[in-house]
Amino acid sequence: MHRDFAYDPEATDVTTSVATVLEKRRGVCQDFTHLMIACMRALGLPARYVSGYLRTDPPPGKPKLIGADQSHAWVGVFIPGFGWADLDPTNDCVAAENHITLAWGRTYIDVAPVRGVIAGGGEHNLDVEVDVTPAESGPAPEDKLVA
Numbered sequence: 001m002h003r004d005f006a007y008d009p010e011a012t013d014v015t016t017s018v019a020t021v022l023e024k025r026r027g028v029c030q031d032f033t034h035l036m037i038a039c040m041r042a043l044g045l046p047a048r049y050v051s052g053y054l055r056t057d058p059p060p061g062k063p064k065l066i067g068a069d070q071s072h073a074w075v076g077v078f079i080p081g082f083g084w085a086d087l088d089p090t091n092d093c094v095a096a097e098n099h100i101t102l103a104w105g106r107t108y109i110d111v112a113p114v115r116g117v118i119a120g121g122g123e124h125n126l127d128v129e130v131d132v133t134p135a136e137s138g139p140a141p142e143d144k145l146v147a
Contacts, residue, residue, distance in 0.1 A: 072088075
């Protein structure tokens with residue numbers, strides 16, 4: 001999929017079907033995730049939609065860009081005899097420490113990162129920027145633990 005599909009944020013939206021993604025052969029992480037889930041389930045493997053953040057690293061010698069990290073989607077697939085494995089079809093990798101899980105569900109609808117209602121007229125635009133910074137390593141002081 002990574003090799004045969006183009007990453008194109010203009011090609012789809014949150015309502016795009018898997019059939020349309022197959023036809024266009026382009027989309028974004030949520031499209032590639034839905035397609036891979038459909039493939040895994042067609043093989044009889046349980047699969048789930050994982051939503052979270054992807055921490056990005058700047059090129060060597062370059063500063064980290066503010067707002068460059070972003071929400072992301074990838075696939076959790078249950079492999080008998082192994083357990084759950086998280087795979088990122090957009091970046092052609094196993095999800096690892098730079099993939100920060102916030103939620104998982106059957107599809108994007110189950111884990112949409114924002115929901116709500118805006119009352120009022122006119123047009124509204126929402127711009128979101130995300131920065132993911134690792135916390136300092138080491139155990140947290142006892143008085144700062146929250147149950």
